[in-house]
Amino acid sequence: MPPLLPSHSAVSRVTAVIPTLTRSATTSAGTAVTPNKPPPSKDHYVHTYSPEAFPLGYSVSSTHAGIKKKSGALDLGILVSTSDTPTSAAACMTRNVFKAAPVTVTSELLRSSNGRARGFIINSGCANAVTGKKGLEDAWSMSKSTTSQLPPSDAKESDAGTLVMSTGVIGQHLPISSILEKIPGLIQTLDDSPKSWLDLSKSFMTTDTFPKLRAKTFKLGDRLVRLVGIDKGAGMIAPSMGPPQPPHATLLGVIATDAAIHPEDLQNALNYAVDRSFNNITVDGDMSTNDTILCLANGAAGSTDHQGRETAEKMKELTENENPQEFAIFKEQLREFAEELAQLVVRDGEGATKFVTICVKNAPTYEVANAVAKSVANSSLFKTAMYGEDANWGRILCAVGYTPLSPNPISPTSVSVSFLPPSSSSNTEPLRLLTNGEPEANIDEARASELLKEEDLEIEIDLGDGKEEAKVWTCDFSHEYVTINGSYRS
Template sequence: MKILPNKTITDVSGFLASGIHSGIRKSGKKDLAVIYSEKEAIAAAALTTNKVKAAPVLVTMQNLKSESIQAIVVNSGVANACTGAKGIENAKQMVEQVADCLHISNEKVLVSSTGLIGTQLPMEKVLPGIEKACSKLSHNGGKDAAEAILTTDTFKKTIAVEVELGGKPVTISGIAKGSGMIHPNMATMLSFIMTNVKMSKSLLNQLFKESVVDSYNMISVDGDSSTNDMAIILANGMAENPLLDENSEDISKFKEALDFVNKELAKMIAKDGEGASKWMEVSLYHAPSKESARVFARSVVSSNLVKAAIFGSDANWGRIMCALGYADADCDLSKVDIFFGNKEDKIQVVKNGIGLLFDENKVKEILDQSFVNIIIDLKSGEYQAKAWGCDLTYEYVKISGNYRK
């Protein structure tokens, strides 16, 4: 696998994109994106688990039943959630406008929205905006699209890799947004992955959903799961590699590259948590099962008390033990070891479930860094998991307290 610096979704053969300011957002920032595959693509997706699903999620769920997808339209600024029948009608109108502009059928278009809940979309701006965005589709539009899907994010999130399958170079690239209302099991985040791999739809669906479990479902900023979460992958087959199906030898190579893309985007979301001053990784080892490893890691990364301690550079390991203790998984926690670390160093603070005497100055130096690694060894099995999050700061409260203003 090869990382492709400064590349984005439109560097994948056959994909065009655009990102424009349509007027949804008063700030003048880009707020509408269209992604288009010149060739019909197969699709797989993971959508919000929230029982309150936004109108675009409901419309996309229906269109995902289509055998092929060719376009995605995304707006930021207004979530089109909790908007009733009118919201459904507006989401469908967005689909229809894209289909008309690109001369494709409605069921080949997916729709996504992010922003303020409970507000109707200004369709007098959205529909002309879609027409404009479709007219500006290009092989250079990936970075504009990555910008147009952002809300409170502070930077664009994009990644691209190349892997050789059957002697053919295959590209996988993604863009994402996410900063607040982030919690495991699909958080308030959008992710759009484009690849030119030639693959069976059933295998793409399987591999993508497995990948989501270990990437986007392992991040937490503030414990809130959104109404609009959506991760979508389109594969248009233009790499012309031998068909990748359940019997192919190259499955593991593609899966490794796909996992890398999704995990890197997930980490970017965690780093960009609203008001965050640090990002953290929980590395959990030797759990009794894969699922328990995920549950324990998510419990720690989701703890507001742990997040607050990281913000204050406080080596309060008791909060980590507490989060492990209320996790919905079984393990003998009297064996647990805990370390605080960063990219250069680490220090043990708990051994066999009991706190150790440690150098407070050294651990504070570690916790003062912009990246903090909480390392947990359960010593109870062979499974491991990683979860990502950020600290909980005063600035988070400011941002979330003024979101509608």
């Protein structure tokens, strides 16, 4: 059955009484206009770390392979597990039917190795997507060439290979000869310095304006466990990722940890984390052919003695059944870390000037709350209003109303909408716009204007029909977004 929407007459009655909240900039004819304001600086999102912040047992390297046109731009990188214990690997990958060659190759590698890997190789500047048999051959060449040149591993993982990720322009072939020529040099320069980690994050970038690198440390039983995460993405962002499928982005990311987690349980933890982080972001509503989030766990974390010093004692692989408490801690830490990484992608949305949180609460199910939040977050009309700092909440209500929710239609008379001020505001009271389907009579337009000048915005939508809640993160649409995507290949 088609979704049940409010009747035309009902929509007309609501929109007829929507207050007009205008912007201050107008033409001589009185028509509101939006200035072409530049995106704010993102430099403060670049973090640096000391050597001890990074997980044990990994080495990384990056270089320029001539994929990107700019001379010297980092466009090829590798990460290798140096632990002498088998490295678990998990992945969540795009559900786009036009899966890129590296997505197919990585899926095959994970299946054939039962969830083990030596590491990964990534290139930026070319997505190797919709490239036919040659694209698959190139992706396999990148993987096999890297694996064959790595030092022999003491771990019993003879079937483990090197996973592959690519990002950039769709429909073009890789300069594979140049890439293969660079792999020996990458392996010779592997190290674990903070600079090498930051350079690896730069090798992920396409239209990103800053490298996205994060690190985190937490206790897991008697272990001091570390996470490092790198991701990229600024456009073509509306991920829908799941575990590798039988033969059947661009958002790319990797999370590496020195915890020891069984491959099957690592996949379950990653599914949980991605569903509540990367799958809940959108920049432009376009699902990529290459979306991939990898997670590696090599078990190199040492235990700590009573004085807090780390020892070399090996960590036994955790499973959800045998270690439920520790696994639950790991899973939640992974979710929080993935959420932080995912939000960096939205903050760096192409041309974005606003970071917008859509919170839907009091829904009958999580799925309903999530669908409504995504409907609003993907609305071009809503996103352009946020760029113009125009409190046109009728666009929010419109997107809520056309969400395909049958057999759980929304009751228009139960819906409330508010703007939430930032926590740093002197006035933290929500600005109510609609309450139980009735527009607020005297909306404070001056306060609405002030709230929409903030870089971080939050919209709360109360469905009044349950107890479930979901959040989706998005950004605004600006003139710059059109400029970037109107000339992406050039």
